[in-house]
Amino acid sequence: MNTSILKQGPYLIAILQAGQSDSDLLQLQETLLEQVGRFRSRGVILDVTLLDVMDSFATRTLRGIAQAVSLRGAETVIVGIRPEIAFAMVQLGLDTRLSGVLTALDLEEALAILNRRCREGMCRD
Amino acid sequence: MAEQTNQDSTKSLMEEIGITDREIANRCAFLELGEKDIKELLGIDPVAEAYADPVIEDFYKHLLNFEETRVFFQDRQVLERVKRAQKQYFARLTRGNYDKDYIEDRLKIGAVHERIGLPVKAYLGMYNFYLRNVAARLFDEYKNDREKALRAFLSLLKVVFLDMGLAIDTYINRREQLIGKQQEAMRELPTPVLRVRERLLILPVVGVLESYRAHQLTEQLLESIGTTRAKAAIVDITGVPVVDSRVANHLLQTVSAARLMGATVILTGLSSQIAQALVAIGVDLSQVKTTVDLQSGLEEAERLLGYRLVPAGDKARSDQLHP
C-alpha cells in the first residue's frame, strides 16, 4: 500500500492509511525525505486521522521522520490524532517521546502553524 | 415488630447480603449456639407458648408509650395484624431448626422494618424489653429450678443475638445499596463542557474526582476537543476539594493527550494548599500551563488563540487594532 503524498505549495502532505503495515511506514519515510529534498519543501504534514492505532513502532517512526525532516531544514506537523488514540498513547507513555513534534487538530490548523513558523523565520527560506 | 413481607424478589436476601451456609455455621459457632441450646429452647417451648399473649400485650403497651414507636401503630387494624405476626415471630424463637429458611425469614422481617423506617435503636430496644420480660417469666415459671431457667434464658439470648445480627445486616445492606446508587448518580453527573467562544472550551469541575469520574472527564474533554476543534481548553478545578497524586497524574495525562491532538489545556483554580501538596508528593506540573484563577486562565487562552482581551468599553479601539 502506497501512502499518498500531496504537494501543497512549499509543503508536503502525507495521508497515512488505516491498516498501514510497518514496511509501508518505513517506505513513507524514504519517499518523504527524498521529496523534501527534491521540492525544497519547508514543511511536512503527517495526517494520521485514518490510523486505528498509534503504537510504539508507529510513534518511533513518525518521530524519526520528523527528526530527519528537520535535518533537511523543514518542519513536521502531525495532524489528526483522535481522542482515544491520544489517550492510548499517553497510557503507553508515548506522549513524552513526541514532545518535540508539533501537533495540530486539522490540516487548516497545521498549515497555519507552518505558515506562522516560516514567517517567524523558524524554517528555511 | 414483625410483619411478613410477600415481596417476591428473584434473589434471596441471604444471597444479596452474602450469607452462605458457612456463614450461618460461623455465626452460630461464634455465639456458641449449639445442639444443647436447641434442646433447651425446645424444652421451654410450651411455657413460651403460654406466656406469649401476656408478653405481647405488655410489649405493645410499652411501644405505644413512646412517640417514636407509636407512630408505626396508629391504625387499630394494623396493630392487630402486627400483634399476630409478632406472636409468630416470638414463637419461632423456641422451635429449633435455625436453618436457611429461618435466616431468610429473619432477614425479611428486618428488611420490612428498615423499609418502614423503624430506627435500629428502637429495634434493639424492643429486643431488650422482650428479653427482660421473658426472663422474669422464666424465673417465675421455674421457681424451683433456677438453674434451668438461667440455662434456657442464656440459650434464648443466643438466638436473639443471632436475630439481632441479621436485622442489623438488613439495615446495613440497604444503606450500602443506597450509597452505591448515589455513587452511580454522582458518576452520571457530567462535567459540563462550555464552549465559550470559537475554539475555546471551559470545563468547570465540581466535586470529588475519584478515578472513575477523572477518567470520564478525560474522555469528555478529549471528545469535545475533537468535535468542536477547540484549540484551547480551560479545566477549572476551583470546585475540587482534594487533588491527590492519582488525580493529578490523571490531569497531567489529559493535558498531554490534548496536546497530542493539537490543543492546549490550561489548568486553573489550583488552590495554594493543593499546589503545595502536589509539590510535596512530587507531582511535576511544570509542563502544564496553570493559572491562579479562571480570569487569568481566560486571558492566557485568548492570547493562545490570538485574540486580544479588551475591556468592554474599549470596543471601538479594539476594532481599530484589528481591522
Place this chain on the structure above:
Amino acid sequence: MTDVVQITVRSDADIILVRQQARMLAKELGFSSSDLTLIATALSELARNIVEYARQGEIVLSQIRQGSRRGITIIARDRGPGIADIERAMLDGYSTGKGLGLGLPGAKRLMDEFEITSSLGQGTTVKATKWAR
C-alpha cells in the same frame, strides 16, 4: 458467536489482522470505543514483539464472562529466545533493540491484568485481560 480466536503471527500484516480481530471480539462484549483502542494498542505491542524478537508465535484472544462482568483476554506466546531479565524488560525505556522500550510496560498500563513468563531458549508468554466498564 466465537469466543476464542487463535492467530499465528509472523509478519506485520498479521499484526494488523489481530488488531482487527480483537476489536471485533471486544466490541461484541460492549467495550467502549476508547477501550477498543487501548486493547488494540496493547495487542499491537505484544504481536510486534513476537515478530521482532521471536520471528513467529501465536495470539489467542478470548472473551470472558464472569457473572455480569465481561472481559477480553489476550495470550501472546512464542517459542523464541525468551527474555533474560524480565524485570528490566518491564521498565519504561528498556530495549535490547532500537525500540523505545515501551511495548511491555505500556501494554501493562493499557490492560487491567498483566502476567508475563519467559525462560531463555524456551520462549515467552504474556497473558493480559481487560474488563469492560
